[in-house]
Amino acid sequence: MRTDAIARNSGPDAAAAQAAAVIARPVLDVDDALRDQRAPRDQRAGQGRGRPSPWRKVVLYGLLSVLAIPFVFPTWWMITSSFKPISQIFAFPPELWPSNPTLDGYVGAFTAQPFALQYFNSMYIAIVVTVGTMLFASMAGYAFARIRFRGQGILFLVVLTGLLIPAEVTIVPLFQMFNSWGMIDTHWPLILVSTFGAPSVLATFIMRQYFITLPVELEEAARIDGLGRWRIYWSIALPLSRSALAAVAIFTFLHVWNLYLEPTVYLQTPELFTLPQALTRYTDAYGGEMWNVQLAAATLTALPVLIVFVFAQKQFVEGLAQTGLKG
Template identity: 70%
Template sequence: MRTEHRTRRVLRRIALYVSLTVMALPFVVPTLWMVASSFKPLNEIFASPPSLFSASPTTAAYAEAFDFQPFARQYFNSVYIALVVTATVLLVSALAGYAFARIRFPGRNPLFITVLVGLLVPSEVTIVPLFQMFKLAGMVDTHWPLILVTAFAAPCVLATFVMRQFFIALPVELEEAARLDGLGRFGTWWRIAVPLAKPALSAVAILTFLASWNLYLEPTVYLTSPELFTLPQALTRFTDAYGGEMWNTQLAAATMTVVPVVVVFLVAQRQFVESLAHTGLKG
């Protein structure tokens, strides 16, 4: 009786592992295949039957990626834009989220609903008018549109929403004590609320960084100079003089954009999952 129960448990455990592994394949294999294929010569990429490892591995495609486009510069562009955007969003959303949750002022709810609209407007609606506005401001083919729009429109609105939910859930007593000690609103926010909001802030930081890092439509529209390109846009430009795709170079470049982020995530995954769990986004 007892052993039978145990065997059933073991069997169920095995079934769980097998089904999870099978389910994980489409999540993992593309990334593995991308990394493996970036070391293949061109004629092996489409070889049939497909193989993960190359018969004659080469790093030529990696050199070509830097040779063909100012790829290092494009890498830097993506990194610094994402950092600037993330820092701005943290500041803006922590302020606004706190005020929408904690401070009573006339018109608070209408203003909050107005802000939420920013989450629902697809970028396709605003991209042409924004292009005209940035053209008037002389900012076309600069990084300003990518920074400003991401730092204040949709990704920031989501952040503001997350921060508001977080601050609503936070017990108010700590702040009350601080205010009795004579701290103003700003002081309370900066000394008490922001330090307590670290989990929510880190979730916001990660989501915002990814949103900026993955931006594709906007750079495609605003940027024409290759040295200003960001990575997702640069990835689609590895074509020869006649528009033919340079597959292996593309894969090498894609690997270089993906691997660092995946590694950072692997190292930080526990904190990340926990910080998301701590935000108001849960039930």
């Protein structure tokens, strides 16, 4: 397995890599898992217990359906309740389908707060950070994997400390630093810390692990053709690493999309809020509740990503299969 290769290294590099492997593992294995799903049947001999009997199948479906309730019901309830008038949301018995559907909640979502702007904020921050992370993490990952330079091991170790220090630990000094730079109540702290700080280290690690596996011959051929490092990285290594980049992109996007502590600390103006922060601020002028509005906004926040996931899951898996980098 991947970690063995790391273990065979010696020196600080190996120790650091081992530390990082702990945290990097889920992402890498998600690709593995997803790819395995697409592997030809005969290669999956190890899985399962063969074909279960029809009776066992019924039990299995029943069990899975019951287990699926807490995973499906909240989303279902969120979507349906967002179309209910506020007085119906806590009606008893609970309605599984709105009897008097209304769009009041959706109208309210956009009038009570600058929701469209907040949506844009979340979206552009997530995209900027995702693209930035893909670029800088792949550059760093490439250099750590393919270029030899003095102090490489130590420098890599320094970078990996980012994995060991949760962002929550450094939130107070970061607040004071951005304060001294006049960046409080701007998007800069969210963009800069997410792109260059601790959250991006995982991406660098994933990219490094990926670039290590590329065959050396590709680069040699490129160099004979007179390509510089940047061209080799940009035109050869990067296109080959699509599946790793996809994993980095998905995880970075979800991470930034979900940030809550950081925007709560750094942002104060509703026009600058991100979605998670905005969702918790749906109260009327005097702190009264606006449940239907809040649920409508939550639905608008959750649904697009969910839909993209359902489709992208397939794309992602197929993308992995096409790279021809099966173990």
